[in-house]
Amino acid sequence: MLRETGKKKQPSISTLKKKCWATFSLYIRMRDCLKTTGCTSWGLCITCQKRLHIKMLQAGHFIPGRHNANLFSEKGVHAQCYNCNVNLKSNPFEYRRQIIKLYGEGYDEVLEKESQQIKKFTPQDLIDLNEYYKTKIKELE
Numbered sequence: 001m002l003r004e005t006g007k008k009k010q011p012s013i014s015t016l017k018k019k020c021w022a023t024f025s026l027y028i029r030m031r032d033c034l035k036t037t038g039c040t041s042w043g044l045c046i047t048c049q050k051r052l053h054i055k056m057l058q059a060g061h062f063i064p065g066r067h068n069a070n071l072f073s074e075k076g077v078h079a080q081c082y083n084c085n086v087n088l089k090s091n092p093f094e095y096r097r098q099i100i101k102l103y104g105e106g107y108d109e110v111l112e113k114e115s116q117q118i119k120k121f122t123p124q125d126l127i128d129l130n131e132y133y134k135t136k137i138k139e140l141e
Helices: 013-037 082-087 092-103 107-115 123-140
Strands: 042-044 051-053 057-061 077-081
Touching: 013 042, 013 057, 013 077, 013 123, 057 082, 077 082, 092 107
Parallel strands: none
Antiparallel strands: 042 051, 057 077
């Protein structure tokens, strides 16, 4: 028979990462909607410029793979339509043009270097990051 210790089981890194990703993704899509259309409900895909409702946009990575180093990169993740993000595998050539246009010549290479770093998240890192992006979302509303 198991004895109850009164302690709650802590969520796994995977669970915390998914929760944090959901918050981060909403922040990215709201940020880009606001930047491209002036409202948080509609936005433009960074690569094809198609205008879509926020629910139809995804948070697409410039560097594919969603590794920890670039998973929550604000300058490496932008609102994208499903076609560009999934079917065209991020539409990399156009995405690169847009990164350079937004952040300057050579910033694409900065993001490539960033993605090669090793980053390990602790549960507390992910909890803190999730709270940080919840705050940023409130600021956009």
